[in-house]
Amino acid sequence: MPLFDVYPLYDVTPVRAKGVHVYDVNRKKYLDLYGGHAVISIGHQNPVYNRRLKKQISRIGFYSNAIQNPLQTQLADEIEAQSGCTGYQLFMCSSGAEANENALKLASFQTRKSKVVAFKNAFHGRTSAAVAATDTPKIIAPLNAQQEVVFLEFGDEEALAKTLSKEDVCAVIIEAIQGVGGLDMPTEKFMKKIEELCKKHQACLIADEVQSGFGRSGKFFAFQHYNITPDIISMAKGMGNGFPVGGILVHPNIKPWHGMLGTTFGGNHLACQASLAVLEVLKKKNLIEHAASLGEAFVARAKNIKGVKKIKGCGLMLGLEFDFEVGELRKKLIYDHRIFTGGSSNKKLIRILPPLTLKQKHFDQFFDALEQSL
Numbered sequence: 001m002p003l004f005d006v007y008p009l010y011d012v013t014p015v016r017a018k019g020v021h022v023y024d025v026n027r028k029k030y031l032d033l034y035g036g037h038a039v040i041s042i043g044h045q046n047p048v049y050n051r052r053l054k055k056q057i058s059r060i061g062f063y064s065n066a067i068q069n070p071l072q073t074q075l076a077d078e079i080e081a082q083s084g085c086t087g088y089q090l091f092m093c094s095s096g097a098e099a100n101e102n103a104l105k106l107a108s109f110q111t112r113k114s115k116v117v118a119f120k121n122a123f124h125g126r127t128s129a130a131v132a133a134t135d136t137p138k139i140i141a142p143l144n145a146q147q148e149v150v151f152l153e154f155g156d157e158e159a160l161a162k163t164l165s166k167e168d169v170c171a172v173i174i175e176a177i178q179g180v181g182g183l184d185m186p187t188e189k190f191m192k193k194i195e196e197l198c199k200k201h202q203a204c205l206i207a208d209e210v211q212s213g214f215g216r217s218g219k220f221f222a223f224q225h226y227n228i229t230p231d232i233i234s235m236a237k238g239m240g241n242g243f244p245v246g247g248i249l250v251h252p253n254i255k256p257w258h259g260m261l262g263t264t265f266g267g268n269h270l271a272c273q274a275s276l277a278v279l280e281v282l283k284k285k286n287l288i289e290h291a292a293s294l295g296e297a298f299v300a301r302a303k304n305i306k307g308v309k310k311i312k313g314c315g316l317m318l319g320l321e322f323d324f325e326v327g328e329l330r331k332k333l334i335y336d337h338r339i340f341t342g343g344s345s346n347k348k349l350i351r352i353l354p355p356l357t358l359k360q361k362h363f364d365q366f367f368d369a370l371e372q373s374l
Ligand SMILES: Cc1ncc(COP(=O)(O)O)c(C=O)c1O
Pocket: 095, 096, 097, 098, 100, 123, 124, 125, 126, 175, 179, 180, 208, 209, 210, 211, 212, 236, 237
């Protein structure tokens, strides 16, 4: 039976991984500056992660959300302690799209309204409301297109005020650093305006931290670079270091009722252990501070590379923009230099999303390879 052929594939078959490297079937070693799409946060085969998961699977791997699972409470407490998001409530699911789907649904329950404001180049996932709030028309099926979504430019305060003044918007959803879109960031002034207008017009402010959360931006959440307080925060990717874990943090002003949200797999024992391992390692190894300072060193070196037009992002969520399309350059980096990088919907941008355990010497290796390839 053929696979449903929706992914363009590189001709590399990883069979093993360790730290910031993956190894293919021919034992060739690759430097992973892509982190399996920003997923690998604490490194491949982290011993704490492996130990926690092995121990948990030998006891109980899964049971439904109809029973007590103290690991969920433990995880909620640890996220609260490390993120500083005091008083929020945790709801767990299994992917980024599902996190945003639940965030949007919750906003609609809370406000009894249905229109969504999202931003140009946004990516929020591929489920119903999440894909409708994604600015890529070709992945929106007619079924999804029934959702009412208005896409605005970052910085367009006037359009934002006008749209919200109609009092029919349930949520404004925003990536504090755009991922798939190409690492654009709103200004602090605009972020504050969104917060102010959401409050004024009773709309929920949703921070999509699926890619930028769990330390990748050099703060626990990327919205914390702006000093705002979202109503709902969506998370996934780095939260589980490869185990499918997602979730939303819900502001204390939003009250739950039984049956309001639900999922079979979300928050299972293994998922909780994967995320607890991530948090344990983030704290023990000071990986968030490390991501911030390594990101600064990256920017400093990138400034000296001829041909780089723009350096984008922060922490270990970075992009280099050129004045040509980077598809061939990324192929050279993979096949000639054995370095994985990421692309984005901005075809001129290379995305760098490595495990947060990366070291300066790995960036040196990347820049040497980049200079040769250019
Ligand atoms: C910001 C953002 N939100 C949501 C998603 C969707 O996450 P998932 O692929 O886990 O459904 C992604 C995935 O790339 C993302 O970058």
